[in-house]
Amino acid sequence: MGEFVRVEVADQIATIRLDRPKMNALNAHVQGEIAEAAGQVSADPAVAAVILYGGERVFAAGADIKEMADLGYADMAERSARLQASFSAVAQIPKPVVAAVTGYALGGGLELALCADFRVLGESAKVGQPEILLGIIPGAGGTQRLPRLIGPSKAKDLIFSGRHVTAAEALSMGLADAVVPDAEVYSAARAMVARYAGGPAMALRAAKQAVDTGLEVDLGTGLEIERLQFAALFATEDQKAGMRSFIDSGPGKATFTGR
Ligand code: CAA
Numbered sequence: 001m002g003e004f005v006r007v008e009v010a011d012q013i014a015t016i017r018l019d020r021p022k023m024n025a026l027n028a029h030v031q032g033e034i035a036e037a038a039g040q041v042s043a044d045p046a047v048a049a050v051i052l053y054g055g056e057r058v059f060a061a062g063a064d065i066k067e068m069a070d071l072g073y074a075d076m077a078e079r080s081a082r083l084q085a086s087f088s089a090v091a092q093i094p095k096p097v098v099a100a101v102t103g104y105a106l107g108g109g110l111e112l113a114l115c116a117d118f119r120v121l122g123e124s125a126k127v128g129q130p131e132i133l134l135g136i137i138p139g140a141g142g143t144q145r146l147p148r149l150i151g152p153s154k155a156k157d158l159i160f161s162g163r164h165v166t167a168a169e170a171l172s173m174g175l176a177d178a179v180v181p182d183a184e185v186y187s188a189a190r191a192m193v194a195r196y197a198g199g200p201a202m203a204l205r206a207a208k209q210a211v212d213t214g215l216e217v218d219l220g221t222g223l224e225i226e227r228l229q230f231a232a233l234f235a236t237e238d239q240k241a242g243m244r245s246f247i248d249s250g251p252g253k254a255t256f257t258g259r
Contacts, residue, residue: 002033007040012048012197013190014041016090023061024054026108028079030064031086034112038089045258048201049096049193052116053186054109059099059125062107065134080139083108087140091115091212094205096196100189101125102182106164111140114149117208119175120189121167122182127175130162148215150174200238201258206230 001007004020016037018024026034041047054060063083071079090097090112099105099113100120105127113119113127121127129142137143138159147155150173158165170176180188196204206229214222233239238256245254 002036004030005033005037007037009044009047011194012046013051013193014044014047014049015051015053016041018054018060023058023104024109025064026060026062026112027064027067028082031083035086035089038093041095042093047095048199049098049196050093051186051189051193052090052097052099052112053189054102056102058103059101059105060109060112061104062109062130063140083140087112087115091145094208095201096193096204096208098189098193100185101127102185106130107138107142108140111138111142111145114141114145118177118192120178120180120185120192121170121176122185123167123179124182125167125170126164127170128162128164129159130164132160133162198256199258200236200242200256202236202238203233206233
């Protein structure tokens, strides 16, 4: 249990809860706790899926500007590596991950949400990459994960201008997967991943790794990654259970062990 980041597990769903009032500013300490939380939920076989959540008011307003303001190059060269490693630990959680976004997700806040597989936004949420207004650029994956998700020109618009995007616009550009009433953000995110409890964990892990790693390589290499992951699943109990259940009882009735 961290000082500003808690992991709460219920019904096989882990919630990584940011709790650093007023705005969940992501200082170095919080970044370290996010990495620890990501490692914990990744390693816990009782966790089937993960929700990133900042509470009812705000997701996160970005890296802690007050902590960074007086740093020089040498400091930031080292700190930025830890910042990226922390967020990459979230992106590499080998389970379905959804970000439940209320209020602001700005700068590092949006970059953290980009490490999830899906994003559910409250209807009054505002997201953006306002770093340019501070004389810097995104440093926790924004120039890389955002264009991969929404395309380079839309990403450049957000990164060059620093403007805030409404939930409705985020939905239209594929940055949000669902927009719901503000009070329902957490429950909607939970409903989105609840279906993975009791799921074929090894196949879900393989699917996520094949998609994410495949996007970073040429098509031939990606297909080879897929082929190896596909063949490897024939070593799992869940493949045997899934196919036997289909033959005996029809589609969608298998009980999986996650092994
Ligand atoms: N770092 C440190 N403190 C922050 C913060 C941040 N990113 N964002 C907000 N705060 C603090 C404010 O300074 C203020 O503190 P005090 O009450 O002690 O004065 C408190 O949180 C509340 O903020 P506001 O009074 O500004 O609240 P608001 O409702 O008027 O505005 C906001 C909210 C639009 C989020 C505004 O605070 C804001 O624009 N924040 C900065 C957003 C930003 O630039 N994020 C990018 C950070 S750089 C980054 O993230 C780099 C990277 O890529 C990793």
